[in-house]
Amino acid sequence: MLIQVKLDKTTENSILFLYKDLLKHFKTQGWWPLLRFSEEKVNPTNRGKYTGYHPNNYDIPENQDDAFEIMVGAILTQNTSWVNAEKALNNLHNNQMLSLEKLEVISAETLAELIRSSGYYNQKAKKIKNLVSFLNKNPISLLNQLAIKDLREKLLAIKGVGPETADSIILYALKQPIFVVDAYTKRLLGRLGVIKQTESYDHVQTLFHQTLPQETALFNEYHALIVQQCVHFCTAKPKCEKCLFRDSCPKKILIKPKKKRVLKKSAKNETIHKKK
DNA sequence: GCCCAGGAGCCCG
């Protein structure tokens, strides 16, 4: 039996119960996906599938190559589906270019061609080059010694690394506890009535930080679960009829179930209720 | 053809 978000009046409790609901429904997600866990890399018939997840293994990333791949992936997936980003990542790997050393010497133009599938490839090529030169000056071993606040500040100074990418790097590549907010987070919590969708990144992040224990694994799963929920159900055009929050969500789009008996001709299957 | 996808920078009031 799911605990319904609406039962709790306070924002804090909503955030706690939302996590429990999502986890119960979707189970652990095993983020961040890595190519070495992906079957597509070794099995061409699996094209289109992305299986690089590693549920319940929180030792990942376990080396600097893992961490580097996550950082590059974080840039490649900016405002882009993971499918397209992963293709670009795969392309880099297959051309033996997915390393700090190789990306240091490759030209932005050549790099752009390799990551074409991820979209915005000219911009992203420059961003990756910026990340690489940053890492050459600030090795991962050094970054790991910084306080989260200082680490975030350094990452944000990289041109092409904004709040979400910086926090993704901190949480998923460096395994430090910081909550990643994205468009999905605002959309889901906005529709559920927990926050206003127009709230700023920092506001929403602070809310999560104040509500949850500062645990890397928890932040990891929560963000991944929000993505899972939003990719499949709380999409731009939401699929409320199969959503686990279909009974409690104030913004749900009600779709009348098809009945076996003949409806009146005026009745349509899709009736949209909009509250304003 | 249209809409959307795990954003960020820049410019402008």
Place this chain on the structure above:
DNA sequence: CGGGCTCATGGG
């Protein structure tokens, strides 16, 4: 400080 524009491929 917030809103609007640009960047761009690939899938539904």
